[in-house]
Amino acid sequence: MPRLSYELLHHARRIDPLLIPLLHTCRSLPSAENELRWLREHVASLNTPRHPLASNASGVLPNAWRRHRLERLVTARSRGTPLQYLLGTEFFGDLELKVRPGVLIPRRETAVAIENLASLLRANGKVLRSYLLEARGDGSRLNILDLCTGTGCIPLLLQRLMRHVGIPTQILGIDISPKAVALARENGSHVAHVKDICSFDRGDIFAESSTKSTSPLESLLATKQMTNIDILVSNPPYVSPRQYLHHTERSVRNFEPKLALVPVRRSTLWTSGDAEENDNRHGDAFYPRLLQIANTIIKPKVFWCEVGDLAQAERVAAMAVDTAAWDGVQIWADEPAFASTVQHKEVSGNAIKLVGEGHGRSVICWRDEGRAWLGL
Amino acid sequence: MTEVHQPQLSPDLVRIMERRLSAIEHRSASLHNLINQPEASPAEYARANKELRKLSGCMDLISHLRTKQKEIDGLKSLMSECPEDKDMLDMATEELSQAIEEEKRLQSLLLKSLLPKDDADERDSILEVRAGTGGEEASLFAMDVFKMYERYSQKRGWKFEIVDIAESDLRGYKEASAAISGVGVFGKLKFESGVHRVQRVPVTEKSGRVHTSAVSVAILPQADEVDVQLRNEDLRIDTYRSGGSGGQHANTTNSAVRITHIPTGMTVAIQDERSQHMNKAKALKVLCAKLYEIERSRIQISRSKLRSEQNPSLEQIGSGDRSERIRTYNFPQGRVTDHRVGITHHAIDDVMQGGNLDVFIDALLLQQEMDAIASFSSSIDTS
Numbered sequence: 107m108p109r110l111s112y113e114l115l116h117h118a119r120r121i122d123p124l125l126i127p128l129l130h131t132c133r134s135l136p137s138a139e140n141e142l143r144w145l146r147e148h149v150a151s152l153n154t155p156r157h158p159l160a161s162n163a164s165g166v167l168p169n170a171w172r173r174h175r176l177e178r179l180v181t182a183r184s185r186g187t188p189l190q191y192l193l194g195t196e197f198f199g200d201l202e203l204k205v206r207p208g209v210l211i212p213r214r215e216t217a218v219a220i221e222n223l224a225s226l227l228r229a230n231g232k233v234l235r236s237y238l239l240e241a242r243g244d245g246s247r248l249n250i251l252d253l254c255t256g257t258g259c260i261p262l263l264l265q266r267l268m269r270h271v272g273i274p275t276q277i278l279g280i281d282i283s284p285k286a287v288a289l290a291r292e293n294g295s296h297v298a299h300v301k302d303i304c305s306f307d308r309g310d311i312f313a314e315s316s317t318k319s320t321s322p323l324e325s326l327l328a329t330k331q332m333t334n335i336d337i338l339v340s341n342p343p344y345v346s347p348r349q350y351l352h353h354t355e356r357s358v359r360n361f362e363p364k365l366a367l368v369p370v371r372r373s374t375l376w377t378s379g380d381a382e383e384n385d386n387r388h389g390d391a392f393y394p395r396l397l398q399i400a401n402t403i404i405k406p407k408v409f410w411c412e413v414g415d416l417a418q419a420e421r422v423a424a425m426a427v428d429t430a431a432w433d434g435v436q437i438w439a440d441e442p443a444f445a446s447t448v449q450h451k452e453v454s455g456n457a458i459k460l461v462g463e464g465h466g467r468s469v470i471c472w473r474d475e476g477r478a479w480l481g482l
Numbered sequence: 483m484t485e486v487h488q489p490q491l492s493p494d495l496v497r498i499m500e501r502r503l504s505a506i507e508h509r510s511a512s513l514h515n516l517i518n519q520p521e522a523s524p525a526e527y528a529r530a531n532k533e534l535r536k537l538s539g540c541m542d543l544i545s546h547l548r549t550k551q552k553e554i555d556g557l558k559s560l561m562s563e564c565p566e567d568k569d570m571l572d573m574a575t576e577e578l579s580q581a582i583e584e585e586k587r588l589q590s591l592l593l594k595s596l597l598p599k600d601d602a603d604e605r606d607s608i609l610e611v612r613a614g615t616g617g618e619e620a621s622l623f624a625m626d627v628f629k630m631y632e633r634y635s636q637k638r639g640w641k642f643e644i645v646d647i648a649e650s651d652l653r654g655y656k657e658a659s660a661a662i663s664g665v666g667v668f669g670k671l672k673f674e675s676g677v678h679r680v681q682r683v684p685v686t687e688k689s690g691r692v693h694t695s696a697v698s699v700a701i702l703p704q705a706d707e708v709d710v711q712l713r714n715e716d717l718r719i720d721t722y723r724s725g726g727s728g729g730q731h732a733n734t735t736n737s738a739v740r741i742t743h744i745p746t747g748m749t750v751a752i753q754d755e756r757s758q759h760m761n762k763a764k765a766l767k768v769l770c771a772k773l774y775e776i777e778r779s780r781i782q783i784s785r786s787k788l789r790s791e792q793n794p795s796l797e798q799i800g801s802g803d804r805s806e807r808i809r810t811y812n813f814p815q816g817r818v819t820d821h822r823v824g825i826t827h828h829a830i831d832d833v834m835q836g837g838n839l840d841v842f843i844d845a846l847l848l849q850q851e852m853d854a855i856a857s858f859s860s861s862i863d864t865s
Contacts (some may be wrong), residue, residue, distance in 0.1 A: 120651055136753065137736055139649070144735075144756055189735045197737075197757035214721070214737075214758060215728050345730055354731045367730050415727040440723060465727050 124177070127184035131357065141189055142180070148193050149176045186357040198259040201266060203293045205257060208285040210366035212259040215440050216341055216412055219468045220260055222442040223339075223410055224267035230481045231271045237475055238273075242334070247276040247303065249332055251404065253311050253340040253396065255279030256366060258290030258304075260339050265302055274301065278332050280309040280323075283365060305330060312395060324403050338406040340396055343369045344414045346389030348382075386421065389414065393422045400471075401431045407476030416466030423469050424454040432471040434482060440464025495855070499593055503544055510537050540595055547588040554581045597854045602778065603669030606704035608771040610659045613650070614677065616695020619684035621654030623811075624697045626834060627678055628658045631671075633836030640664030645764050646754050652686070661704065661767060668703045673822075673846040675701045676806045682813035692814055696807075704767070705774030712770060718742040721758060741765045748772060809842070818842075823849055 110129055118125040118135055128138040149172050179192050190196040190211045195204055198212040199221055205211050227234060238246045248268060252261040261277035268275050279290050290306040298304045307330070313322045320328075327333060345354060345367045354367070369391035379387070393411065400409050409432075413419045419437045426435045437451065439462035449460045460466070472480055513530045516522055522530070557578045564570055611628045613620035635642040645659040662671070679696045687693060720740045724732035738753035739761040750772070752765040810819045811830060818833045819826040823845045832838040 117651075121649075121653075132735075136738075140753060141735060188733050190733075193756075197759065200757070200759045202757070210730070211733055213729060213733070217758075341730075343730075349731065353726055355726075355733060358731065358733050362733070412729065414729050414731065440728065464723055465729070467729065 124180050127180050130184050131186055141183065144189070144193065145176060145179050145183070149179065186360050188357055188361055191361065196257075198257075199263045199267070201259070201263055201297050203257050203259055203262070204289060204296065206285070206289055207361065208363050209283065209289050210256045210286075210362055212257055215465075215467050216260065217263065218440065219410070219412065219438055219442060220263050220339075221267065222438065223470070224264055225443075226480045226482075227268065227273075228271045230479050231273055233475075233478045234273060237479075247274045248337065249335050250275055250277045250337045250339065251327075251332065251335045251406070252277065252279040253338070253399070254342045254366070254392070255281045255290050255306060256286050256341070258293045258306055260341060261304065262293060262297055264337075264339070265298065265304060269299060269302065274303075276303040276332065277305075278327070278330055279304075279306040280311065280326070281306070282308065282310050283363070284308055286366075311392075311399065321403060323399065327404065335404040335406045337408045337410070338396075338400050338404065339410045340392070341412040342392035342396065343367050344389055344392065344412070344418060346385045348385040349389065349414065386418075390418065390421055390425075393425055397425055397429055397431075401429055407472060407474055408479060409471045410468060412468045413466060416460075419460075419466035419469055420451060420453055420458075423451070423458050426469065426471045427454040427456050427458070431473065433473040433477055435469065435471045436461055436482065437466055438462055438468045438470060440467045442467075495593070496589060499589065499596070502596060503547075503592065506537060506540055507544060510534065510541050513537075540592070543588060543592050543595065547585065547592065550581055550585045550588060554578065554585065557581065593855065594851075597851070600669070600672075602672075602703035604666055605668045606661065606663035607668045607671055608645070608659060608661055608700075608702040608704060608768055609671070610657070610700040610702070611655065612657050612698045612700075613655065614696040614698050616680075616693065618650060618652050618654060618686050619680075619693055620695040620697055621650035621656050622652065622685065623654075623678075623680045623682075623695060624658065625653075625655040627697050627699065628655055628660070630834050630836050630839070631662070631674075632660070634839050635662050635664070635836075637836055638664065638670075640667055644754075645768060646752050659768060661764075663704070668701065670843055670847075671701045672703075673808075673843060673850075674699050676808035679807060679810045680813070681810065698805075702771040702775045703778070705770045707766070707770060710770050710773040710777065712743075712766075712773070716744050718744060719762065737761055739765050741769055743769055743773065746773065746776070820845070822846065 110133070114135060115126060115129065118129055118138065121139070122142060124142055125135070125138045128141055129135070132138040132141055152172075152175070182192055183189060188211055190205045191207050194206070195202050196211050197203075199217045203212060234248065238248060250261055250264055252258075255261065258279045261279050265275045265277050279287075281287050281290065287306050287308045294304045294306060307326060309323060309326055311323060327335070343366055347368060350359065350364070350368050358367070369388060371388060396409075396411060400406055409426075411422065413422055416437070416439075423435050423437055426432055435453075435456075435458055437458060437460045439460060441464050442462035444463045447461075447463050450457045451460050452458075470480075472482065513534050516530045517527060517534070557574050561571060561574050561578070609628075609631055611624045611631075613624040616623075632642050641661075641663045643661045643663075645661055646657075647655055647659075648657040650656045677696050677698050679694060681692055681694050683690055684693050684695075718741070720742070722734060722736040722738050724734050726732055735756070736753075737756055737758040738751060739758055740749055740751040741762070742749045748769065750765045750769045752761040752768070755761050755764070808820065808822055810821070811833075812819070813830060816830045817826050817828050818830050820842045823842070825842060825845050827833060827838055827841050829838060
């Protein structure tokens, strides 16, 4: 990291001395000023605790307490603690969700991709509604399954966006971390509409059943009456060990759960090949399993998953093409709504569309009615 | 309030108005005729109905006025018929004066309804305050002015939402904007656009000299995407993108949104809120207001050109020209002077607290009304 210039620090001190520690993490003055204001607003919104030695009714020295509290938050932020953990919330689309250490903070890029997915589905809402009516009868819902749900952000946003166009959904989010499941449930009860059906459960998507008859995931879906999954979404851990060491932000590495970032090594998966290839395979570990689930256990019409960069997107797209189970595969960049920029990528002998601007961000696959739902 | 400042109608004006009223009556009668004809096509019928509905408010007033006028005629003929009956005469005279009062009231109401209205008067507004010449002191005064409008809005029961504030080093405002919503916001505030000058000893000044600095204020009527026909393909929305690959690798708090309107090249950037969504919504709001203002001033220029060709002596106030110096706040003398109506108010603190702004606003509204009446009578004369 480049050193901050003396002039910048001097200037910042004149505005507010608390900006100096924040600059160490934020690196730019406008960012630091914004963060300081948000922290200040947060502290101002807190109720001051009643001091045991307080003589006045309102509690002792609320201003001193607030100042002290603010300084502590600024110090924590200067050491890299994510701002969202300090404030306890993060915005995802137009949702404000609770966040907590131990659960990955929702990312803007994810929200943008989900909004794009929803806007495609909404544009073809008529097709989707008549499908639901014909295939499942009156009052049926669009079933959405999210694997590795974390805060529950993806299905909750999808549910909200689909409700706005009158398509009721039933969502289920699964995560291996009990902390994540508890948080996702809180978020669900906090943001979901009374008519929405949302549930979150703990589950290991790699778990195999001992009897080989039904997998644990299958039995879970059966108990939730989610046997017909229409859309499968997932933002699994996708950072390889090497990327984790060299290409993740300090704050992410030090404060966010590694479990949500780097796939846990399964020793049987890789035995040969060179180091870089193995590293990539390690980072990609969830995708073959997700595709396998999508082809054997559930048969969604649309499958969307987030990826780390264009190279990974191409690898995942190749895996999807190779299963021969999908009618179409696309790669979405960070801003898929800028659809005017479409490139073609040669993947596994097929020309795959890369839609939008920015880094490679997600892969979307569809089959059967899924094509009409997405209008692709 | 309008009752208080009821302008005295000159006989000329009444004569002009009468002509206009009988034209409206004629039109209304012929429209009624058309509607009652069975052979009228649905399109004709709909058009006539729509026009009738537009005229109906005016027609109600006219029929009231006509009844009053008949009453006056009746009373006058009564008085001429029996000049000997004293009791009768007294009674009739009293009733006549009441009826004439009522006639005048109805006439002035009608006049007001005939005057051109600004469609934007009922709209919500975007307030923009920008520090001009005078460095830090101008920024500090920009903050004072911004807060003055905030308090004024609170007093009127309007909602005052801060959109974006760019602070100066001493925590003044280099630039600040807010969305004000409520009843008749733009109609009240539209005259505030322009340069506000301050004369005072700045807190930064050690030798105690009085400085003059300036702040520019803009009040834009709030518009939505429909008003300005905003098309998605005309917009480019840029957000911050993290270095590296983003996604799980990075976690940014930068939620800034910059919207570029491609046809005009106008850009609005908002970074105040933690939510990118809210920043985007705010930026769109400001952009719509700005585009609408461009459209309005284009129409206004063509309109006032027309007017000045007809009657070059008329000059419109509150044109919204932001380079016009409209008001001076002189702290050492404790006064605020509005240069357009030439009113000086001597309780500067009250004004800064948002209290006595109405002194200026009401005077400006009255003047606007007078101007409109003047141009109304001149436009009839020429037509």
